[in-house]
Amino acid sequence: MRRGSAPGTGSLDLGPSLTHLRAVRRATREARRLLVATGMLGCFATAANAVELDWRKLGDETAELLANVLRIDTTNPPGGEIAAANALARKLTAEGIAAEVIESAPGRGSLYARLPGRGGARPVILLSHLDVVPADARSWRVPPFAGAREGGFVYGRGALDCKGIGAVDLMAMIAIKRSGEPLDRDLILLATADEETGGKAGAGWLVQHRPDVVGNAEYCINEGDHIHQLPSGRKVVQLGIGEKTPCWVKLVAHGEAGHGSTPPAMTAVTRLVRALNKIRRYRTPVRVVRPVEAYFAALARFEKEPLASRLAHLGTALDDPIFLAEFARNPRQNALIRNTITPTVLEGSPKTNVIPAEASAHLDCRLLPGEKPAEFLDQLRDVIGDDSISIETLLSFPASSSDPDSGLTAAIRHMAGRELGGAPVVPSVTPGFTDSHYFREHGVESYGFVPFILAEDEEKTVHGTNERVSVENLRGGVRRLVTVLRALPSGHQQ
Numbered sequence: 416m417r418r419g420s421a422p423g424t425g426s427l428d429l430g431p432s433l434t435h436l437r438a439v440r441r442a443t444r445e446a447r448r449l450l451v452a453t454g455m456l457g458c459f460a461t462a463a464n465a466v467e468l469d470w471r472k473l474g475d476e477t478a479e480l481l482a483n484v485l486r487i488d489t490t491n492p493p494g495g496e497i498a499a500a501n502a503l504a505r506k507l508t509a510e511g512i513a514a515e516v517i518e519s520a521p522g523r524g525s526l527y528a529r530l531p532g533r534g535g536a537r538p539v540i541l542l543s544h545l546d547v548v549p550a551d552a553r554s555w556r557v558p559p560f561a562g563a564r565e566g567g568f569v570y571g572r573g574a575l576d577c578k579g580i581g582a583v584d585l586m587a588m589i590a591i592k593r594s595g596e597p598l599d600r601d602l603i604l605l606a607t608a609d610e611e612t613g614g615k616a617g618a619g620w621l622v623q624h625r626p627d628v629v630g631n632a633e634y635c636i637n638e639g640d641h642i643h644q645l646p647s648g649r650k651v652v653q654l655g656i657g658e659k660t661p662c663w664v665k666l667v668a669h670g671e672a673g674h675g676s677t678p679p680a681m682t683a684v685t686r687l688v689r690a691l692n693k694i695r696r697y698r699t700p701v702r703v704v705r706p707v708e709a710y711f712a713a714l715a716r717f718e719k720e721p722l723a724s725r726l727a728h729l730g731t732a733l734d735d736p737i738f739l740a741e742f743a744r745n746p747r748q749n750a751l752i753r754n755t756i757t758p759t760v761l762e763g764s765p766k767t768n769v770i771p772a773e774a775s776a777h778l779d780c781r782l783l784p785g786e787k788p789a790e791f792l793d794q795l796r797d798v799i800g801d802d803s804i805s806i807e808t809l810l811s812f813p814a815s816s817s818d819p820d821s822g823l824t825a826a827i828r829h830m831a832g833r834e835l836g837g838a839p840v841v842p843s844v845t846p847g848f849t850d851s852h853y854f855r856e857h858g859v860e861s862y863g864f865v866p867f868i869l870a871e872d873e874e875k876t877v878h879g880t881n882e883r884v885s886v887e888n889l890r891g892g893v894r895r896l897v898t899v900l901r902a903l904p905s906g907h908q909q
């Protein structure tokens with residue numbers, strides 16, 4: 416019997432599986448009554464020790480914990496995540512859960528804790544990160560590192576990405592501890608350093624230097640996607656099963672150094688500009704990968720004709736150049752159907768009158784799942800068509816994705832049926848990337864699933880201004896996450 420699970424589900428449209436579950440619970444209750452009567456309760460010790468959880472209190476504690484960690488500025492670089500890791504560790508220690516702060520380099524702390532389960536299945540990891548991207552306080556309505564609470568929201572850089580998720584993960588662990596009813600499997604909590612710059616001093620470091628932390632975990636629940644609220648109010652559980660991968664490169668153009676007053680026909684700078692202009696005009700080919708096709712097909716049912724039929728068969732619909740232009744006008748949609756190439760960092764001469772011997776540009780390229788970086792770089796070389804420009808790889812790892820029909824995805828479907836009125840669960844590909852790949856490469860099925868219900872205006876605050884999360888989402892997030900964890904298959908069903 417799972418006491419302390421979500422209240423109020425009676426008003427929702429319950430599916431047949433849940434009706435069945437209820438029958439099982441009723442039978443369990445009956446059996447227990449009988450055991451109490453016959454003095455045999457000892458066999459059900461665990462269930463008898465289970466306590467009712469106070470979700471409202473858990474939510475308020477989550478908001479308080481989050482406000483505390485938002486006050487710790489962990490802008491990366493330099494990161495300095497150790498203070499935030501220590502703050503989380505203190506909360507766990509106070510609950511009697513052992514926590515370890517692991518330092519990959521001075522000040523770069525990651526939090527690790529493990530709540531033992533009954534050993535019936537391989538562990539599940541709750542993953543988040545402690546570092547944040549910079550915030551320009553001038554454009555915020557509240558200071559970004561003050562943990563401000565206003566109008567039912569907690570504001571701050573990291574509220575959604577990713578300290579809010581870390582706070583919910585941690586409180587879900589505490590909720591399970593308080594319930595007195597362990598999971599069937601170990602629950603591992605990781606809140607790592609350095610995600611925003613690639614995770615080499617965080618998740619990447621842990622997987623390499625502390626493999627005991629990951630162990631033989633079966634699943635990892637990470638940031639990446641969430642429960643999306645459509646303008647109509649309907650909810651769609653977007654479950655990140657794959658991500659585009661980065662192929663970050665640096666173009667370096669060479670030329671003779673000299674004085675700006677007597678320029679040669681071609682310099683390092685003009686050569687670089689010519690290359691960038693070719694890249695700017697180049698359109699990468701359209702390719703609709705299976706999860707992207709499935710994602711838009713699932714969304715089609717919420718749209719009117721003729722858009723609905725086009726989304727239902729996106730691969731063929733995009734053959735129409737007019738529809739393609741319309742579809743690709745949305746940057747997120749465009750990013751889901753092709754590799755993208757974005758020039759970002761530019762370097763040339765530090766002085767107006769000096770022609771540098773070298774000029775460089777960083778390209779933030781993102782590849783669709785299944786693309787091979789080496790082939791992509793060959794294409795890039797062809798587009799540039801200038802052998803004197805060198806291409807250095809700054810960051811690249813192979814694309815990988817997770818099973819869209821695993822025990823974890825079934826548990827999320829169960830949660831959606833029970834707590835979100837049967838909202839559809841659709842597999843998605845995330846245009847950005849997270850630390851999930853480190854775990855996928857380690858054999859852990861990793862998913863982007865954040866238990867927050869977010870409308871577009873809230874989604875936009877990630878890496879933007881006035882980043883915030885509602886206390887309602889923190890409260891509901893803990894409950895939804897605990898429901899998912901409780902619904903994971905027990906025993907060795909994998």
Ligand SMILES: [Zn+2]
Nearest residue numbers: 576577610638
């Ligand atoms: Zn993040």
